[in-house]
Amino acid sequence: MSALSFSHFSSCYLCLHLVVAMFHLCIHNQTFSDVKCIKEERQALLPFKHHLIDETDCLASWVDEKNDCCKWAGIVCDNITGHVIQIHLNGHCSDFHDTDKELEEASKQQLKRELSQSLLDIKQLKHLDFSCNNFGRIQVP
The missing domain is CATH 3.80.10.10 (Ribonuclease Inhibitor)
Known part of the structure; x- marks a missing residue:
């Protein structure tokens, strides 16, 4: 049973990282699109x-x-x-x-x-x- 809970914990941890990475990418792209000319x-x-x-x-x-x-x-x-x-x-x-x-x-x-x-x-x-x-x-x- 502990192997199953460890696998479930790893999947949740991986999903959380994926969500954070996508959020960071969205924020990062929005910042670049707001850049104006010199x-x-x-x-x-x-x-x-x-x-x-x-x-x-x-x-x-x-x-x-x-x-x-x-x-x-x-x-x-x-x-x-x-x-x-x-x-x-x-x-x-x-x-x-x-x-x-x-x-x-x-x-x-x-x-x-x-x-x-x-x-x-x-x-x-x-x-x-x-x-x-x-x-x-x-x-x-």
Whole structure:
């Protein structure tokens, strides 16, 4: 009989550990989802946006210094630190347009003008995708 009660005690103990571990995991994941972008990086992204011509308003979510830039279109942040680690702002790529109207529409899908030096303030940036945009022949800072 003592072997049965020991087995029952072990099962209860194991279940208790499992419940505590799952609770900890839930709390841990909730904490990471509440991480917001770094204020200085948000302040660097806004001047970058203002230096661009965005005819299709793809950067419409990039507003207000109080908004979480991790939720802006094209921005990926580290879930733990809140640093901006990726920017994906690729335009419309196509070399084949049957009409001038198609060429004009494709051109509207591209960001244009210049790249702001403010991007240099995003120190943790690991990936930058500006493919298929029209920045002329300027160098990326």
